[in-house]
Amino acid sequence: xxxxxxxxxxxxxxxxxxxxxxxxxxxxxxxxxxxxxxxxxxxxxxxxxxxxxxxxxxxxxxxxxxxxxxxxxxxxxxxxxxxxxxxxxxxxxxxxxxxxxxxxxxxxxxxxxxxxxxxxxxxxxxxxxxxxxxxxxxxxxxxxxxxxxxxxxxxxxxxxxxxxxxxxxxxxxxxxxxxxxxxxxxxxxxxxxxxxxxxxxxxxxxxxxxxxxxxxxxxxxxxxxxxxxxxxxxxxxxxxxxxxxxxxxxxxxxxxxxxxxxxxxxxxxxxxxxxxxxxxxxxxxxxxxxxxxxxxxxxxxxxxxxxxxxxxxxxxxxx
Amino acid sequence: xxxxxxxxxxxxxxxxxxxxxxxxxxxxxxxxxxxxxxxxxxxxxxxxxxxxxxxxxxxxxxxxxxxxxxxxxxxxxxxxxxxxxxxxxxxxxxxxxxxxxxxxxxxxxxxxxxxxxxxxxxxxxxxxxxxxxxxxxxxxxxxxxxxxxxxxxxxxxxxxxxxxxxxxxxxxxxxxxxxxxxxx
Numbered sequence: 001x002x003x004x005x006x007x008x009x010x011x012x013x014x015x016x017x018x019x020x021x022x023x024x025x026x027x028x029x030x031x032x033x034x035x036x037x038x039x040x041x042x043x044x045x046x047x048x049x050x051x052x053x054x055x056x057x058x059x060x061x062x063x064x065x066x067x068x069x070x071x072x073x074x075x076x077x078x079x080x081x082x083x084x085x086x087x088x089x090x091x092x093x094x095x096x097x098x099x100x101x102x103x104x105x106x107x108x109x110x111x112x113x114x115x116x117x118x119x120x121x122x123x124x125x126x127x128x129x130x131x132x133x134x135x136x137x138x139x140x141x142x143x144x145x146x147x148x149x150x151x152x153x154x155x156x157x158x159x160x161x162x163x164x165x166x167x168x169x170x171x172x173x174x175x176x177x178x179x180x181x182x183x184x185x186x187x188x189x190x191x192x193x194x195x196x197x198x199x200x201x202x203x204x205x206x207x208x209x210x211x212x213x214x215x216x217x218x219x220x221x222x223x224x225x226x227x228x229x230x231x232x233x234x235x236x237x238x239x240x241x242x243x244x245x246x247x248x249x250x251x252x253x254x255x256x257x258x259x260x261x262x263x264x265x266x267x268x269x270x271x272x273x274x275x276x277x278x279x280x281x282x283x284x285x286x287x288x289x290x291x292x293x294x295x296x297x298x299x300x301x302x303x304x305x306x307x308x309x310x311x312x313x314x315x316x317x318x319x
Numbered sequence: 320x321x322x323x324x325x326x327x328x329x330x331x332x333x334x335x336x337x338x339x340x341x342x343x344x345x346x347x348x349x350x351x352x353x354x355x356x357x358x359x360x361x362x363x364x365x366x367x368x369x370x371x372x373x374x375x376x377x378x379x380x381x382x383x384x385x386x387x388x389x390x391x392x393x394x395x396x397x398x399x400x401x402x403x404x405x406x407x408x409x410x411x412x413x414x415x416x417x418x419x420x421x422x423x424x425x426x427x428x429x430x431x432x433x434x435x436x437x438x439x440x441x442x443x444x445x446x447x448x449x450x451x452x453x454x455x456x457x458x459x460x461x462x463x464x465x466x467x468x469x470x471x472x473x474x475x476x477x478x479x480x481x482x483x484x485x486x487x488x489x490x491x492x493x494x495x496x497x498x499x500x501x502x503x
Contacts (some may be wrong), residue, residue, distance in 0.1 A: 101382075178446075233447075233450050233451045233454045235352065235449075236450035236453045236454050237446060237447055
């Protein structure tokens with residue numbers, strides 16, 4: 001697999017002509033958005049005054065503000081649609097092919113909800129969407145990942161519905177190199193870092209929605225994560241000392257909260273980004289190094305897990 | 320009257336909870352030792368095949384091969400104590416490690432399909448043993464902690480619970496001496 005710097009080279013060399021063209025599109029798009037934004041606001045303000053009619057009605061004001069933003073977002077989304085398509089087709093897709101030719105990219109699909117539910121990492125969502133699905137085989141290991149946004153529906157006493165985010169970020173599913181029968185879940189450790197070892201551990205062991213608490217013998221790993229499993233021995237069979245080290249490295253590299261589960265001979269990894277990934281920047285340059293690095297690094301991180309976690313080193317019994 | 324009754328009930332409840340948690344910890348240790356035992360047995364079962372496949376070639380390591388065979392028959396004896404099993408396991412790991420390193424000196428052996436298969440199987444069993452040992456050590460640590468920490472230590476001494484030994488994990492083991500890696 002190509003390194004991050006090789007990919008950055010690819011981004012600036014091979015993709016440069018396309019980038020330049022897209023950069024022009026972006027500039028004119030930005031101009032359009034600003035102009036339409038001003039017109040939209042200019043139309044909205046008189047309407048606001050007419051509707052308020054001299055009174056300050058807080059409910060109405062909140063409603064109008066909500067309408068203003070919803071309408072604005074809607075218009076914005078329509079305006080950037082073509083540009084986004086163009087960007088994904090001409091930049092993200094070749095970038096993925098450059099990393100590994102065995103991968104396929106579908107900008108509007110996402111990892112199926114079935115896999116998301118199977119991972120057992122989060123509560124079952126009421127609504128799930130996502131995009132930028134990448135799937136394929138790397139060194140004979142099947143892998144797929146995409147952007148995921150899973151939400152939960154809430155109803156308050158007045159019957160109004162609202163949505164809260166369960167998970168937003170990168171969701172990766174890959175075959176795992178060891179056989180196992182049970183379920184092992186690795187979550188970010190919040191209790192132990194907040195309450196200290198003794199009380200934190202006690203709270204973790206009282207988590208009713210999870211299986212048995214597994215205390216790992218790697219202090220650094222134990223500080224970062226909490227492990228629940230149906231089988232104490234199997235959890236340690238999966239999480240060998242070397243895998244724990246590799247997961248820690250992965251965690252530090254991604255610098256985002258990481259949830260991992262081992263279920264049904266697959267590894268599921270959810271990296272919380274709290275934003276939509278692989279979307280083109282509209283207000284900053286595509287040629288900007290930081291922008292480029294974000295695309296390259298995120299892709300490299302996700303696709304790199306096969307080598308990073310040595311998922312390709314299958315054990316004898318699993319061929 | 321009523322306050323003293325409440326105090327009494329609370330004390331009794333606390334005693335029951337302490338008692339139960341100690342028993343649970345002791346049983347957890349025994350449970351996990353059973354899994355350790357299963358995987359150890361799995362490894363012992365590989366020994367005859369291994370010895371048969373390599374003995375033709377390994378003239379200089381006859382002593383090693385005899386040792387693993389001896390260790391195996393000793394481990395197969397009924398009614399041996401847990402401590403003894405752990406000691407045998409440590410010796411066995413060391414002896415098998417030496418055999419695997421010795422195999423390096425015999426190109427014919429390295430290429431032998433049966434030996435390769437054995438090594439991979441052994442490698443996997445080693446990983447399972449390592450996992451079982453680690454689980455056992457954690458269970459024993461929890462148990463030993465309860466034996467020494469206030470307030471369960473009073474209850475534990477009343478129940479005549481004794482400290483248990485953990486498996487010693489040698490430094491080389493931590494790195495998972497990888498039979499497969501020796502061959503790359």
